[in-house]
Amino acid sequence: MTLYGIGLGPGEGDLVTVRGKEILDSVDVVYSPGRLSRTVALKHVEESKIGDLDFPMTRDEDKLRTAWKAAAEEIAPQAREGDAAFVTLGDPNIYSTFGHLRRTLDAFHPEVEVEIVPGVSAMTAFATALDVEIEAGAGLSLREAANGHAPTGPDRMILFKVTDAPATHEGLVEAGYDVTYGRRLYMKQGETIITDDPSEIDERDYYTLAYAVKRDLNIEPATAKFAVDEHDSEEGEA
Ligand SMILES: C[S@@+](CC[C@H](N)C(=O)[O-])C[C@H]1O[C@@H](n2cnc3c(N)ncnc32)[C@H](O)[C@@H]1O
The missing domain is CATH 3.40.1010.10 (Tetrapyrrole methylase, N-terminal domain)
Structure with a gap:
């Protein structure tokens, strides 16, 4: 069996x-x-x-x-x-x-x-919870960042096991990343927190991940143009 x-x-x-x-x-x-x-x-x-x-x-x-x-x-x-x-x-x-x-x-x-x-992994659930879109053509890497580690290199990363968010944050910001944290996403047990302020999650909680994206990353999906066109036509009406 x-x-x-x-x-x-x-x-x-x-x-x-x-x-x-x-x-x-x-x-x-x-x-x-x-x-x-x-x-x-x-x-x-x-x-x-x-x-x-x-x-x-x-x-x-x-x-x-x-x-x-x-x-x-x-x-x-x-x-x-x-x-x-x-x-x-x-x-x-x-x-x-x-x-x-x-x-x-x-x-x-x-x-x-x-x-x-297979199950719904935190590596896919994070995108909806943090309202992040990984567009066609983009790369996404998985890393671990336990005990304040701040791995760098890829344009975008999901960091698992973020147990010391302030220390991890310091390293990532210095290396040129914007970072958003998600704690206890889609979990009934404990409070769900989504924040870009590491001081809000300075208490250790193993069920915390981070999404780090290089600050100067310039990605323009084809349909992003619609938002610009809409804005222009509204301005024209005024
Ligand atoms: C040992 S890994 C297990 C990952 C799991 N097998 C998966 O596919 O999601 C544990 C890490 O996953 C992340 N994690 C798992 N579930 C999570 C959740 N609901 N919210 C936020 N992070 C979560 C945290 O970074 C945690 O430290």
């Missing part, structure tokens, strides 16, 4: 895909790596269907490997005898814990079939 890696989307229960919901309904057990993904999963499945896994809050690689090995040992028999799901926020293949599980299963339980159900 199968282990499904299901992307739950950014946090609101109704941004789970139809396929994700159908599979959550059909599996025997649903594992989640954290409190938030568990809360979203509970919008769709009974608590009795949630399986428990214990993940230490650590970067120690030995401890992480031990924890993932234990998780795989718990999940593998469930996915052999029936169907199981492992849920993550966003998409399971974008900066996600699911990769650890898949690699560990491949190494120690290669008989387990794995199938992934």
